[in-house]
Amino acid sequence: MERFVVLEGVAAPLDRSKVDTDQILPARFLRRPRKEGYAQFLFRDWRDDPGFVLNRDAFRAARILVADRNFGGGSSREQAPWALADYGIRCVIAADFGDIFYANALKTGVLPVVLEARVCQALRGALHARPGARMRVDLPAQAVTAPDGATYPFAIDPFHKQCLLEGLDDVGITLQHEAAIAAFESRYRQRFGWLFHGNV
Amino acid sequence: MGRTLYEKVWDAHAIVEGHGGQTLLHVGRHLVHDGSMHAFEFLHERGLKVRRPDQAFATPDHGVSTLVHRIEAIADAEQRRVVQLLARNTRAAGIVHFSLEDPRQGIVHVVGPEQGITQPGLVIVCGDSHTSTHGALGALAFGAGASEITHVLATQTTWQRRSKTMRIAVDGALPEGVTAKDVILAIIARVGANGAAGHVIEYAGTTIRAMSIEERLTVCNMSIEAGARAGMIAPDETTFAYLAGRPYAPAGAAWDEALAYWRTLPSDADARFDAEVSLDATALAPMVTWGNSPEDACPVTGTVPDPAAEADPERRAYLRRTLDYMGLAPGMALTDIAVDQVFIGSCTNARLEDLRAAARVARRGRAKVPVLVSPGSTQVKLAAEKEGLDRVFRAAGFEWRESGCSMCVAMNGDVVPAGKRCASTSNRNFVGRQGKGSRTHLLSPAMAAAAALTGRITDVRTL
Numbered sequence: 001m002e003r004f005v006v007l008e009g010v011a012a013p014l015d016r017s018k019v020d021t022d023q024i025l026p027a028r029f030l031r032r033p034r035k036e037g038y039a040q041f042l043f044r045d046w047r048d049d050p051g052f053v054l055n056r057d058a059f060r061a062a063r064i065l066v067a068d069r070n071f072g073g074g075s076s077r078e079q080a081p082w083a084l085a086d087y088g089i090r091c092v093i094a095a096d097f098g099d100i101f102y103a104n105a106l107k108t109g110v111l112p113v114v115l116e117a118r119v120c121q122a123l124r125g126a127l128h129a130r131p132g133a134r135m136r137v138d139l140p141a142q143a144v145t146a147p148d149g150a151t152y153p154f155a156i157d158p159f160h161k162q163c164l165l166e167g168l169d170d171v172g173i174t175l176q177h178e179a180a181i182a183a184f185e186s187r188y189r190q191r192f193g194w195l196f197h198g199n200v
Numbered sequence: 201m202g203r204t205l206y207e208k209v210w211d212a213h214a215i216v217e218g219h220g221g222q223t224l225l226h227v228g229r230h231l232v233h234d235g236s237m238h239a240f241e242f243l244h245e246r247g248l249k250v251r252r253p254d255q256a257f258a259t260p261d262h263g264v265s266t267l268v269h270r271i272e273a274i275a276d277a278e279q280r281r282v283v284q285l286l287a288r289n290t291r292a293a294g295i296v297h298f299s300l301e302d303p304r305q306g307i308v309h310v311v312g313p314e315q316g317i318t319q320p321g322l323v324i325v326c327g328d329s330h331t332s333t334h335g336a337l338g339a340l341a342f343g344a345g346a347s348e349i350t351h352v353l354a355t356q357t358t359w360q361r362r363s364k365t366m367r368i369a370v371d372g373a374l375p376e377g378v379t380a381k382d383v384i385l386a387i388i389a390r391v392g393a394n395g396a397a398g399h400v401i402e403y404a405g406t407t408i409r410a411m412s413i414e415e416r417l418t419v420c421n422m423s424i425e426a427g428a429r430a431g432m433i434a435p436d437e438t439t440f441a442y443l444a445g446r447p448y449a450p451a452g453a454a455w456d457e458a459l460a461y462w463r464t465l466p467s468d469a470d471a472r473f474d475a476e477v478s479l480d481a482t483a484l485a486p487m488v489t490w491g492n493s494p495e496d497a498c499p500v501t502g503t504v505p506d507p508a509a510e511a512d513p514e515r516r517a518y519l520r521r522t523l524d525y526m527g528l529a530p531g532m533a534l535t536d537i538a539v540d541q542v543f544i545g546s547c548t549n550a551r552l553e554d555l556r557a558a559a560r561v562a563r564r565g566r567a568k569v570p571v572l573v574s575p576g577s578t579q580v581k582l583a584a585e586k587e588g589l590d591r592v593f594r595a596a597g598f599e600w601r602e603s604g605c606s607m608c609v610a611m612n613g614d615v616v617p618a619g620k621r622c623a624s625t626s627n628r629n630f631v632g633r634q635g636k637g638s639r640t641h642l643l644s645p646a647m648a649a650a651a652a653l654t655g656r657i658t659d660v661r662t663l
């Protein structure tokens with residue numbers, strides 16, 4: 001995973017609530033090999049519309065997306081954050097996120113930031129007023145800086161913060177707990193023996 | 201203070217607690233389907249092995265052809281490749297695989313309970329959001345993306361934040377024509393599409409208690425449509441009777457041991473929930489969705505909302521673009537909506553009881569529009585054929601197919617064409633879900649069959 005420390009870049013306003021993962025990455029592209037990249041499939045069915053925000057010159061190079069309520073609900077497809085990351089968007093700000101999308105984004109190095117709905121709305125308004133304006137997302141300080149310089153704090157679990165800051169993938173962290181896992185497994189197999197009768 | 205069902209299952213699987221807000225949980229059972237190729241690829245790239253192949257079970261569903269269960273019948277090369285990869289990856293790892301030709305094949309969320317793989321008290325993970333289904337038997341079951349699945353394959357564990365708990369109590373007898381699907385649609389309409397975010401739901405109350413396991417599976421299946429991490433129902437005599445004798449369920453002395461444990465799982469009387477919701481089942485009607493979010497559900501006797509009457513600008517904008525996409529006029533009666541086709545299938549509503557309910561309606565007429573019926577598993581298909589349901593469907597002009605996800609996600613070639621309208625027993629009505637430009641109305645199997653006979657959304661109680 002690519003590290004995430006401080007991100008500064010163009011922010012694009014996405015004036016829609018309930019952007020589900022089928023919109024972020026339609027199902028017909030799910031089977032594409034990861035290595036070929038997913039950038040061209042991001043919001044694929046909206047990209048035909050010349051008025052769509054990422055089709056406007058000022059927002060094409062967006063690195064931050066400011067959305068509305070309920071971003072990323074629906075399917076568990078990690079391909080949705082892959083498409084965002086491959087396009088260059090490393091941070092999505094919204095009032096709330098689909099639970100699985102939130103987890104998948106963190107694993108992809110895309111930072112999901114929860115800010116109040118009215119703050120998201122104000123930020124989108126500011127970005128419309130000054131197309132191409134930049135914002136700053138500071139993970140160590142856990143703060144977002146709006147185009148006008150105002151800052152907004154956000155929350156993140158220390159575990160995820162550490163993974164992002166160091167570009168760590170959690171399999172490595174988990175394997176450090178090998179002794180605890182092995183001990184747990186042998187207890188589990190004893191206690192729930194019926195789960196292991198004649199499976200294979 | 202007492203503990204909830206969720207907390208008991210969590211505690212029994214916690215390995216390392218409180219690591220920066222996260223807990224390392226053991227995964228009791230991992231369910232695998234043909235979408236798992238990315239996770240296996242990541243695993244191989246890192247030179248890691250499947251840690252506990254005996255705790256994983258696989259079956260192809262998303263990409264399989266419903267015309268005939270043969271690999272050559274999968275028209276799309278990518279889908280064919282991933283179904284083949286599933287066979288290869290599971291064979292190499294030593295994971296049980298119910299292949300295309302195996303009579304135990306089916307949609308992963310139908311197969312788990314059916315085979316007795318899903319059991320009370322387990323943490324179950326699968327690379328699919330509708331993993332919440334398995335909570336119907338008292339398991340803690342949730343979906344995950346490819347990297348998380350790689351993690352589960354490699355370590356048989358998952359890092360999770362403890363969720364808040366929400367109890368949804370549904371009480372009273374269901375009126376005639378009202379089904380489990382209508383109950384869960386009514387719940388989502390009430391709670392909102394992300395209203396249960398950060399929570400695990402426990403469904404309780406007399407209505408839920410009176411439900412069969414198949415009905416409970418329908419309810420828990422759509423927990424994710426309310427944004428919940430998972431949905432659960434305390435195991436009871438209905439659960440135990442359902443599990444007894446299933447292939448992977450314990451037997452003999454092991455059954456007694458398991459049963460004694462399962463009986464300890466229900467939430468304690470003094471357990472506290474972070475949120476409480478209650479619903480009067482006696483006031484419910486058959487439900488149908490008009491929009492592009494499962495929360496856009498209302499009684500079939502209702503009308504399409506009017507954006508002009510909406511005060512909130514964000515909501516008004518949503519209504520405008522949704523009615524435009526769905527091709528609906530404000531204020532029109534839902535029963536005036538003509539449909540082009542009907543889909544009876546998916547992990548929500550394609551078990552035997554669902555097919556029986558659809559067949560009861562199908563007996564009363566002939567389809568006016570094309571209808572595709574895809575049983576949730578090959579076992580369901582065989583059982584339905586034994587009862588003659590396939591003949592009932594065929595006599596009514598419904599098409600009887602093989603099992604798979606089919607038109608629920610439109611990855612296997614079963615697609616609703618752009619601009620066409622489908623009455624569907626599946627779980628998502630998102631823009632383009634059943635194919636680019638498709639329009640979906642979610643409803644119960646009986647309501648879907650009624651729509652098939654009349655060619656429009658129909659109140660099954662008036663048919």
Ligand code: SF4
Nearest residue numbers: 330546547605608609
């Ligand atoms: S039937 Fe639909 S919802 Fe269920 S697993 Fe398949 S694609 Fe997902």
